Amino acid sequence: MDATSGWQGTGLTVKAGRRIGIDFQGGGWTVDRRRFPEVGPRGYDSAADQRIWQGCKLDPKLDYGVLLGRVGGGSWFVVGSHDAVTAPDSGPLELRIHDQDHCLVDNAGSLLLKLTY
Template identity: 35%
Template sequence: MQSKLATLFFATFAAGSCVLAGASPASATTRYGKGRWISSESGWQNAGVYLEPDDMVRIHYVSGRWTVDYREFPYVSSAGYAWRIDRRIYQGCKILSRHPHGSMIARINNDHYRVGSRALIEARQAGFLQLRVNDADGCLRDNDGAVRVKISVTDY
């Protein structure tokens, strides 16, 4: 009797697990869900995610602060500096000139994107996702801090 009950329990448990696994449509399309720290003191940093054309990558700021000049300017989130502060920073250091210093930016091969505190990006070409602060390589020596982001990729 106990072996029949044990068999029935395990069969029910296994069937229920299969139903639960199939019940989540998000798990069928989401390939990655990674958290990463991105330093303001380094240039382009590989996010550990390879994208195919038409993949959708969602990048979301989680925590942390950084600055493009620890001697002169406050620490900010990945959204970057407000306009009144941004205009006081040397504009020649921006990689994406139309977006604030200190904002997070992304690159997939030669395609550049502003991330800020969050972004949903459709990959136009295959390649690794790279992230960094909007501050050129020659201007990183006075930077400090890092931000943590969550990255999810969905293929449609």
């Protein structure tokens, strides 16, 4: 998953209620390549998050950089570093970094994930 792109298809089409295995294989991403180091799917810890300008969050309660998912273009959910999630809906699975689309220009990096279904 690329930090400079919004919602990205995974190639998986899932059914509601089914388990999706998500294994973080490596890599890292950042919401500001000039000021903040790369992190994994958990995103930034609260201390680092508080130092980042807060105007680009999709959800002000979540830390920047966390891995998000959605199914079929529906409501998004936190994936983070969980090893599995349950599909809330049926449809194509998409993933992204927690950062608004218009703020992706200063991002960098990518996460390598192994998905099982």
